[in-house]
Amino acid sequence: MSNEKLIHETIQSIEEFLPKVSHSCLIITEQIRSDNESQAMYHINQFIAAVEWLTQAINGIKSLGYIINIDTKEINQHLLETKEGLENNDLVLIADMFEYELYPMLEGWTNEIYQYKGE
Template identity: 35%
Template sequence: MSRIKEMKEVLLGIYNYLNKLEKGIEDIIERYQDGDEGQANRMMVEVIDSMGWIIEGINSTGEIQKEEIEVDKINEHLKEIIMAFENRDYVLLGDLLEYEINPIIDDWKKKIKPIIEE
C-alpha cells in the first residue's frame, strides 16, 4: 500500500471516529446536565484518551492535507478540560465540550472530508 493511501486510511478512520466522538460528547454533556457525573466522567476518560490518538493521526498525515488541520488549538482546551475534570467542575466541562471542542471537531471533519473523498 502506498504511503498516501495509508495516510488516507488513517484520515478515514479519524473521520469515522470523529462522528462517533461528536455523539459521545453530546451524551456526556447531557449526562453532566442531568447530574449523572459518574457515567459522564467514565466517558470523559475515553474522550481524553482518544484525543491523543486523533492528534497523532492528524499530525502524521500533514503532507496530504489540503488545508492544514490545526491540532494546537485543541491542546489548550484539553488542558482546561483536565483541570476542570480534576476540580470536578462539571458545568465548565460541559461548556468546554460544547463550545470549544465540538466546533474544533466539526472543523477537522470539514477539512478531512475532501481528502478522503478523492
C-alpha cells in the same frame, strides 16, 4: 504498504471515527447536566484516548507532507481548561467546554476531513 494506501486508509478511519468522537461531546455534556457524573467521567476518559489517536493520525499524515488544515495543538488549550474543571470539580465549566468548545472544534475537523477527501 505504500504511503498513499496508508494515508487513504487512515483518512477513511478518521472520517468514520471523528463524528463519533464529536458526538461524544454532547453525550458527556448531557450526562454531566443530568448528574450522571460516573458515566460522564467514563466517557471523558474514552474521549481523551480518542482525541489522542486522532491527533497522532492527523499529525502523522501531515508529517509525510500532506496538507490537512487542522491545528491539533489548538485542542490542547481546551483540554487543559477541562482538566482544571475536573480538578476543581467545576461541572458547569466541563459541560460548557464539551458543548461550546470541543464539539464545534471537532465538527470543524470533520468538515476539513470531508473537504480533504473531496480533493
